[in-house]
Amino acid sequence: MKKPLAYFSLVAAIAMLLAATAVFAQPTAALQNGRWLTESGNFEVDIAPCNNALCGVVTKVLANKSMSAPGTEMPVTDTSSLMGMVILSDFQPAGDAQWKGKVFNRENGKLYSAVMSMPASDQLLIRSYVGLPLFGKTQVWRRVGVVETAK
Numbered sequence: 001m002k003k004p005l006a007y008f009s010l011v012a013a014i015a016m017l018l019a020a021t022a023v024f025a026q027p028t029a030a031l032q033n034g035r036w037l038t039e040s041g042n043f044e045v046d047i048a049p050c051n052n053a054l055c056g057v058v059t060k061v062l063a064n065k066s067m068s069a070p071g072t073e074m075p076v077t078d079t080s081s082l083m084g085m086v087i088l089s090d091f092q093p094a095g096d097a098q099w100k101g102k103v104f105n106r107e108n109g110k111l112y113s114a115v116m117s118m119p120a121s122d123q124l125l126i127r128s129y130v131g132l133p134l135f136g137k138t139q140v141w142r143r144v145g146v147v148e149t150a151k
Contacts, residue, residue: 032047032054035143036143045057054099055089055091077109091095114129
């Protein structure tokens with residue numbers, strides 16, 4: 001009688017260990033999920049899981065300002081073609097509360113490597129770069145719908 005009980009205990013322990021591992025292995029993607037306003041103020045972008053990664057898709061076009069020449073309007077184009085554009089792709093956990101993936105620059109049509117981090121619940125840092133992050137540029141995105149409180 002002791003063997004079935006020992007076997008059951010072993011199976012139960014393994015099941016709990018696997019369940020705990022699955023819970024702790026989950027990346028903190030839920031924190032980045034949601035709607036974000038780009039630094040330029042051009043777009044609202046929804047960040048959500050896609051194919052075992054995180055992606056960001058344009059859900060609202062607010063303006064058409066240049067990112068390379070701040071304050072300058074870009075030539076008028078069909079802004080409806082911007083809806084649904086994927087500007088963040090393949091973001092995977094990279095340790096230290098960071099995610100690595102690609103960011104699309106619509107002004108030159110190029111994909112850049114990027115690191116994403118979240119220093120506050122309403123702030124997302126996206127550092128795009130070529131080669132090494134040291135030689136990149138950081139954008140600060142703000143969560144849409146967050147009301148700031150006075151300090």
